[in-house]
Every structure is written in structure tokens, then in C-alpha cells.
Amino acid sequence: xxxxxxxxxxxxxxxxxxxxxxxxxxxxxxxxxxxxxxxxxxxxxxxxxxxxxxxxxxxxxxxxxxxxxxxxxxxxxxxxxxxxxxxxxxxxxxxxxxxxxxxxxxxxxxxxxxxxxxxxxxxxxxxxxxxxxxxxxxxxxxxxxxxxxxxxxxxxxxxxxxxxxxxxxxxxxxxxxxxxxxxxxxxxxxxxxxxxxxxxxxxxxxxxxxxxxxxxxxxxxxxxxxxxxxxxxxxxxxxxxxxxxxxxxxxxxxxxxxxxxxxxxxxxxxxxxxxxxxxxxxxxxxxxxxxxxxxxxxxxxxxxxxxxxxxxxxxxxxxxxxxxxx
Amino acid sequence: xxxxxxxxxxxxxxxxxxxxxxxxxxxxxxxxxxxxxxxxxxxxxxxxxxxxxxxxxxxxxxxxxxxxxxxxxxxxxxxxxxxxxxxxxxxxxxxxxxxxxxxxxxxxxxxxxxxxxxxxxxxxxxxxxxxxxxxxxxxxxxxxxxxxxxxxxxxxxxxxxxxxxxxxxxxxxxxxxxxxxxxxxxxxxxxxxxxxxxxxxxxxxxxxxxxxxxxxxxxxxxxxxxxxxxxxxxxxxxxxxxxxxxxxxxxxxxxxxxxxxxxxxxxxxxxxxxxxxxxxxxxxxxxxxxxxxxxxxxxxxxxxxxxxxxxxxxxxxxxxxxxxxxxxxxxxxxxxxxxxxxxxxxxxxxxxxxxxxxxxxxxxxxxxxxxxxxxxxxxxxxxxxxxxxxxxxxxxxxxxxxxxxxxxxxxxxxxxxxxxxxxxxxxxxxxxxxxxxxxxxxxxxxxxxxxxxxxxxxxxxxxxxxxxxxxxxxxxxxxxxxxxxxxxxxxxxxxxxxxxxxxxxxxx
Numbered sequence: 093x094x095x096x097x098x099x100x101x102x103x104x105x106x107x108x109x110x111x112x113x114x115x116x117x118x119x120x121x122x123x124x125x126x127x128x129x130x131x132x133x134x135x136x137x138x139x140x141x142x143x144x145x146x147x148x149x150x151x152x153x154x155x156x157x158x159x160x161x162x163x164x165x166x167x168x169x170x171x172x173x174x175x176x177x178x179x180x181x182x183x184x185x186x187x188x189x190x191x192x193x194x195x196x197x198x199x200x201x202x203x204x205x206x207x208x209x210x211x212x213x214x215x216x217x218x219x220x221x222x223x224x225x226x227x228x229x230x231x232x233x234x235x236x237x238x239x240x241x242x243x244x245x246x247x248x249x250x251x252x253x254x255x256x257x258x259x260x261x262x263x264x265x266x267x268x269x270x271x272x273x274x275x276x277x278x279x280x281x282x283x284x285x286x287x288x289x290x291x292x293x294x295x296x297x298x299x300x301x302x303x304x305x306x307x308x309x310x311x312x313x314x315x316x317x318x319x320x321x322x323x324x325x326x327x328x329x330x331x332x333x334x335x336x337x338x339x340x341x342x343x344x345x346x347x348x349x350x351x352x353x354x355x356x357x358x359x360x361x362x363x364x365x366x367x368x369x370x371x372x373x374x375x376x377x378x379x380x381x382x383x384x385x386x387x388x389x390x391x392x393x394x395x396x397x398x399x400x401x402x403x404x405x406x407x408x409x410x411x412x413x414x415x416x417x418x
Numbered sequence: 419x420x421x422x423x424x425x426x427x428x429x430x431x432x433x434x435x436x437x438x439x440x441x442x443x444x445x446x447x448x449x450x451x452x453x454x455x456x457x458x459x460x461x462x463x464x465x466x467x468x469x470x471x472x473x474x475x476x477x478x479x480x481x482x483x484x485x486x487x488x489x490x491x492x493x494x495x496x497x498x499x500x501x502x503x504x505x506x507x508x509x510x511x512x513x514x515x516x517x518x519x520x521x522x523x524x525x526x527x528x529x530x531x532x533x534x535x536x537x538x539x540x541x542x543x544x545x546x547x548x549x550x551x552x553x554x555x556x557x558x559x560x561x562x563x564x565x566x567x568x569x570x571x572x573x574x575x576x577x578x579x580x581x582x583x584x585x586x587x588x589x590x591x592x593x594x595x596x597x598x599x600x601x602x603x604x605x606x607x608x609x610x611x612x613x614x615x616x617x618x619x620x621x622x623x624x625x626x627x628x629x630x631x632x633x634x635x636x637x638x639x640x641x642x643x644x645x646x647x648x649x650x651x652x653x654x655x656x657x658x659x660x661x662x663x664x665x666x667x668x669x670x671x672x673x674x675x676x677x678x679x680x681x682x683x684x685x686x687x688x689x690x691x692x693x694x695x696x697x698x699x700x701x702x703x704x705x706x707x708x709x710x711x712x713x714x715x716x717x718x719x720x721x722x723x724x725x726x727x728x729x730x731x732x733x734x735x736x737x738x739x740x741x742x743x744x745x746x747x748x749x750x751x752x753x754x755x756x757x758x759x760x761x762x763x764x765x766x767x768x769x770x771x772x773x774x775x776x777x778x779x780x781x782x783x784x785x786x787x788x789x790x791x792x793x794x795x796x797x798x799x800x801x802x803x804x805x806x807x808x809x810x811x812x813x814x815x816x817x818x819x820x821x822x823x824x825x826x827x828x829x830x831x832x833x834x835x836x837x838x839x840x841x842x843x844x845x846x847x848x849x850x851x852x853x854x855x856x857x858x859x860x861x862x863x864x865x866x867x868x869x870x871x872x873x874x875x876x877x878x879x880x881x882x883x884x885x886x887x888x889x890x891x892x893x894x895x896x897x898x899x900x901x902x903x904x905x906x907x908x909x910x911x912x913x914x915x916x917x918x919x920x921x922x923x924x925x926x
């Protein structure tokens with residue numbers, strides 16, 4: 093076999109996610125009354141970026157074969173914190189942003205420490221810590237309110253060079269600053285190894301604990317970036333319980349659409365981003381075809397189920413039933 | 419014996435697991451430039467000894483010295499750093515990473531904190547070449563490789579760490595004959611380079627070919643160390659099992675084969691991997707499947723047991739046509755079939771569950787009424803099976819993972835016997851199992867056959883096929899190329915037909 097085939101085999105799931113998004117977006121843009129214009133792209137981008145950050149956060153943890161059910165609440169908490177401190181002069185705003193990011197990283201660190209050293213199941217741990225994060229958020233913003241540095245907010249949600257959505261620039265910058273070095277580092281490789289076979293990773297002398305801890309911290313950090321973006325869109329902070337939970341669930345859907353294995357060890361944050369974009373497009377398709385908005389959840393569910401089952405079609409070709417079981 | 423200082427010395431090593439003494443006051447000296455074989459039945463303490471060496475477990479007592487300096491390893495990484503590298507029996511590869519990723523896994527080359535892929539590629543290619551496996555592509559994912567290739571990657575991974583002491587624990591158990599020869603050449607080259615090698619294998623002829631020194635363990639104690647070749651095979655086996663080594667194989671039966679075969683297949687084919695296979699096994703008969711590894715023997719057993727989809731051809735049970743499409747049907751009384759799978763850890767046992775639970779899984783309907791388990795009946799059946807197979811258990815409530823390999827295999831067999839099968843299919847049931855347990859399994863197979871059970875038995879061990887089977891079907895490329903019966907089952911005939919050459923060619 094030639095080199096590119098191996099590369100393809102390794103990245104197949106991510107490439108499928110990209111392909112799925114491209115197809116969906118083509119349908120969307122092709123049927124949108126305004127066509128494929130900068131405005132269509134920008135609106136779609138702003139809506140999708142938020143979920144993309146949370147999906148990245150989720151992907152990092154799922155790759156280690158964990159799960160983080162607190163990502164939505166970290167986002168909510170970050171939103172509430174940001175509505176207090178990302179204001180004022182340039183310096184104050186900068187310090188405020190650092191404060192929001194530190195909050196997210198701290199939330200992730202708490203999750204990681206409990207999961208690694210407390211040896212608790214990630215699913216239960218993060219349900220509990222998620223409730224705690226929400227509690228703090230509610231304490232900070234019992235009622236929706238606060239504000240944000242609007243100049244910055246408008247810049248971050250606007251257009252770069254007059255046509256390219258700034259939110260995608262931010263998303264790309266985060267990928268370059270966090271995902272690319274992480275996935276190529278020893279820690280990142282250990283994270284994949286831990287998700288694929290933790291005992292083998294341990295026996296090979298890999299830094300398994302450090303890798304998992306890093307994954308949870310980065311997850312918190314990325315969710316906080318998502319929260320920051322939410323603040324840029326909404327100009328306010330709100331401890332919204334339902335929306336926090338929705339982000340958590342959607343992040344898992346996006347990750348699966350993005351070809352990240354829930355068993356761990358396979359997939360990439362890039363895939364998760366495209367999974368998020370595709371998932372958002374599913375929701376938008378409805379408006380393009382002029383359905384009653386009441387249909388949205390049902391329609392979204394059906395399309396999601398269909399999209400997820402595409403990856404299961406391979407099972408029909410399996411001729412040895414033992415291959416059904418991972 | 420050379421006058422050199424030993425490279426690795428272990429003194430008075432003792433290790434207990436709970437109340438069980440796994441290793442008791444064990445001493446061992448490993449010389450540089452020699453291959454040291456460690457022998458013993460499963461559960462004799464070899465695995466624990468190696469785990470102590472490799473830093474996987476900490477001994478309760480005793481100390482180790484490497485090149486004259488006292489050492490103790492907290493983690494496998496620490497042992498690796500000191501130059502002690504182990505190729506474990508259970509593969510330690512990460513399935514979702516590439517071959518190259520796996521080879522450099524503990525110390526990837528980095529540049530500015532990021533893994534240097536070009537350098538990694540170079541190291542991996544070098545290590546694969548050293549292991550005699552340049553045909554494996556460094557970018558291939560480990561999960562896409564067959565078991566035998568994975569084991570070679572495992573060895574390449576160990577070599578990439580430039581070990582001073584290389585420990586090979588059953589490292590050839592999954593290899594094909596050609597790969598074994600390549601690995602042997604590598605091991606001998608390392609010896610000539612002055613490395614110390616600790617070699618563990620249940621295959622006596624491998625030890626005869628490789629070892630310079632031998633140490634025998636039994637029941638957690640060191641029994642004897644001697645220069646290789648100074649004792650006969652049967653003396654060595656006596657040391658290992660602590661009793662006189664008589665004929666391992668029970669006498670063959672003389673059952674008159676009358677009536678319809680218990681199981682027969684006609685023109686069985688599947689996915690290009692099984693080609694037009696016809697065979698029959700009568701009640702009371704032990705029929706072997708021979709040939710090189712991977713010639714369709716496993717697939718044939720899986721096909722008969724209903725695991726494969728899209729199988730063409732006919733299967734008959736007691737002369738009546740049947741179609742078994744699922745293991746859950748195969749085990750029903752009207753089919754009465756059992757399959758002892760190849761990999762007891764994944765297909766045979768639920769490792770974290772108790773011994774008792776594992777024994778009952780295939781026969782739950784026999785110990786329950788209207789869907790409710792009868793706890794008394796369960797306990798009785800479990801005890802019956804533990805007695806029948808002489809499984810060494812402290813309590814049936816312990817997790818099955820706490821048993822040694824041989825006893826785990828007995829649990830897998832017992833769980834199916836509880837179902838009182840009439841046709842038993844076995845897939846290499848004695849791989850990685852000690853001599854004593856093997857002997858018990860052979861005797862059990864013959865007892866089953868004498869009681870009228872039909873047995874179809876795949877083995878990679880020629881001695882077993884010769885010693886146990888009434889007939890042997892030799893497979894090659896998914897088809898049966900030769901049938902041998904009675905006195906015609908010789909090592910010579912088996913090897914010749916396994917290679918699918920006519921017998922004259924081997925003499926030449």
C-alpha cells in the first residue's frame with residue numbers, strides 16, 4: 093500500500109465528517125433565498141462556532157475514553173463570569189478574558205483530579221461537578237444581566253476583511269494554538285493511548301495520568317472560550333440551566349457526527365468541529381425549506397439518527413459476527 | 419560457565435497476592451551474552467518473577483542488583499530506563515495508534531515539545547529491520563495487523579529501547595513458523611552483542627534451540643538452575659511438574675464408528691476463506707484440524723458454531739440437516755454443541771466476574787426454572803464442575819481473573835461441559851498452558867469421546883494432534899488437503915501436508 097492510503101485510513105472518520113458538513117452546507121446554501129453569500133456564511137458561522145468550541149472540549153475528554161457532562165455548565169459559568177469582568181479598558185478586558193479562561197481551566201482541573209485520583213467514573217463525576225458549576229453561575233447571575241466590552245464583542249462576531257466570519261478566524265486560531273501542538277505532543281499521544289488501551293499505555297510507561305489531566309483541563313478551557321463567545325453574541329450573562337444542558341448533549345452528538353469514537357482512542361477535535369458545524373446546519377436546513385419551527389427538534393433528531401447510522405452501515409458487510417464487538 | 423559477573427541478580431524475592439504466595443525466596447542470576455530460559459508450569463511464579471524484574475509489581479521482600487548496583491523499580495518506565503525491557507505475553511500495543519507510534523511510545527523523539535515524525539519514522543524503520551520485519555509498514559495501524567504481526571511489532575518496540583536485559587515472555591506463542599525463525603535469529607544476534615536474554619516458553623524445542631542456561635520454577639520456588647543440554651526433556655519436565663513424567667497422552671479409544679456422524683458438513687464455503695470443505699465426526703471420535711496457523715481452521719469452527727454469516731454448503735447433525743445461525747442456537751439441547759474459543763480472555767471469560775458466574779453462563783437454562791435461577795442447583799453444578807476438572811480455586815466467588823492461565827482454561831471448558839454437549843469444537847485449547855494442565859485436558863477429551871461425544875479439535879501443536887486424535891484433517895488455504903488416520907498421523911506427514919507439498923519432497 094502507498095503512504096496516502098495509511099494516512100487516509102487513520103483520518104477516515106475526520107474526512108467523513110468534513111464531507112458530511114460540505115454536503116449539508118451545499119444543500120443549505122443552495123436553497124437559501126440569499127444564496128451562498130458572505131452574510132449567509134457569517135450567520136451560520138456565528139451560530140456554529142459556539143457549539144464547535146464545546147464539541148472540541150468534549151472530544152478531548154472522549155478521546156481518553158472519558159466523558160465530560162459538565163462542558164455546558166462550564167460554558168454557562170464562563171458566560172456569567174465574563175459578564176462581570178470582560179468590561180472596561182483594554183487592559184481590564186484582557187485581564188477579564190484571562191480570568192474567564194482560568195475559571196474554565198480550573199473547572200477542568202477539578203474534574204480531572206477527581207476522575208484520576210478519586211478513581212470515580214467520569215460520567216458521574218462530571219454530572220456532579222456540572223451541577224456545582226451551575227450553582228456558582230446562578231450565584232453570580234441570579235437574574236440575566238451584566239455586560240461585555242462591546243467593541244471587542246462586535247469585532248469578534250463580525251467579518252474579517254469584509255467577508256470572512258471572524259468567529260472562524262478565532263476558531264482556527266484556537267485549533268492552531270491548542271489542538272495542533274496538543275495532538276502532536278507526547279501528552280496528546282498518551283491521551284489517545286489511554287483511550288485506546290489504558291493498561292497497554294501504562295505498561296509502556298506512558299504519562300497516562302498527566303495526559304488525562306491535561307485533557308480535562310483543556311476541555312474546561314475550551315468550554316470557557318465557548319462561554320466567552322456566548323457573551324460576545326448575547327452581550328449579557330445568564331445562568332440558563334436548559335441551555336447549559338443542551339450544549340452538553342449537543343456536544344456529544346457533534347463529537348459522534350465528527351467521527352470520534354465514544355470508546356475512546358479514535359477521532360480528532362477537527363472532526364468534532366465539523367461534526368458541530370454539520371449539526372448546526374441540520375437545524376438550519378429546516379428554515380430553508382420553510383417548515384414550521386415546531387418541527388425542529390423532531391427533524392433534528394431524525395437527521396441526527398440518520399447521520400449517525402451512516403457510520404454503522406459497515407456492520408452489514410461484516411461476515412464474522414465476532415467483528416461486531418469491539 | 420563464563421567467569422563474568424552476572425548482569426542482573428535477584429535475591430530472596432518474595433511476593434504475596436492476598437493470601438497466595440506467588441513467589442517465595444527466589445534467586446536468579448542473569449549473565450550477559452547468554453540466553454536464560456525460565457521454565458515452569460503456569461502458576462509456578464514465572465510471570466510474577468518477570469513482573470518484578472520489569473517493575474510492574476513490587477516484591478514484598480528481597481532485592482535486585484543490576485551490574486552490581488542495587489536497584490528497585492517503581493514503574494515499568496523506571497525498569498525500561500535502566501535497560502530492562504520486557505515483551506509481555508499480553509500484548510502491550512495500543513491498537514488505535516500506528517506501528518511507528520507504538521514503537522517509540524515510551525520515549526518519542528521530540529523537537530520543541532512536539533513529536534518529530536521524521537525521526538520517529540527512522541527509528542521505527544530501524545527497529546522493524548532489526549526485528550526482521552521490514553515488510554511491516556510503519557504507518558499501518560496496529561489494529562489492522564494480524565496477531566502474529568503484532569507480536570513482531572511488540573518485539574521491535576522492545577528493541578527500539580536498546581535493552582541490556584531483554585525479557586521475552588511467551589513471545590513466540592502467536593507467531594507463524596517463518597516469523598519464529600526470524601525472531602530466533604534476532605535473539606541470537608542480541609546474545610552475540612552481549613545482551614542478556616530471559617526467555618520464557620512452553621515449547622521445549624524452542625528452549626532446546628535457544629537456551630544457554632535454564633532455571634525451573636515450581637509453586638513459587640526456584641527448583642534448579644542448570645546448563646542447557648545437561649538434562650533430558652523428560653528430566654526437565656519432571657522438575658517442572660514435580661512428579662514423574664509418564665505418557666502425556668491417554669490411550670486412544672476403540673469406538674466402533676457406526677451410524678450417522680454426530681456432525682458433518684458438505685461443501686462448506688465462506689467468503690473465500692473456506693473452500694468446499696467436507697468432513698464428518700462420529701460420536702466417540704476425536705478429529706484433529708492441522709496445518710499451518712491461519713489456514714481457515716478457526717473459521718471452520720466458527721462456521722459450524724453459527725458465528726459466520728453467508729456460509730454456503732450443508733451441515734448435518736446426527737444425519738439430519740440443520741442450519742445453526744447463532745451460538746445461542748448451537749448450544750440448545752437439540753444442537754448440543756460447544757465451542758472452546760481461542761482467546762479465553764476475550765471470548766471465553768468475563769474476567770471481572772466470579773468463577774462461579776463464569777461456569778454457569780452457557781447453562782443458565784439448566785439451573786433455572788421459568789427464568790429464575792435456583793441458587794442451590796447453581797452451587798451444586800459449580801462444585802460438580804470444579805471437582806470434575808480439578809480447578810484449583812480458593813472459592814468460586816473470586817473473580818476468574820485471579821486464576822492462572824491453565825485454570826482459566828479449565829473454567830472455559832467446564833462452562834461448556836455443564837451444558838452436556840454432544841459435539842465439542844476446540845480452538846487451540848492448550849496454547850500457553852502448562853504441561854500438567856495439558857495432560858489433564860487430553861485425558862478429559864478422551865473421557866468425553868469415550869462417553870460418545872464427537873470432538874473436533876484444532877491445534878497448533880503437532881504432538882497434540884499425533885497424541886490425541888483418531889483422524890487429522892490438514893488444512894491449507896481454506897481447504898482440507900489431506901486426511902490422516904491412525905498410524906499415518908506422524909509429525910513428518912503433518913508437516914509435509916501442512917506445507918501442501920507431497921511427502922517425497924521433505925525427504926530430499
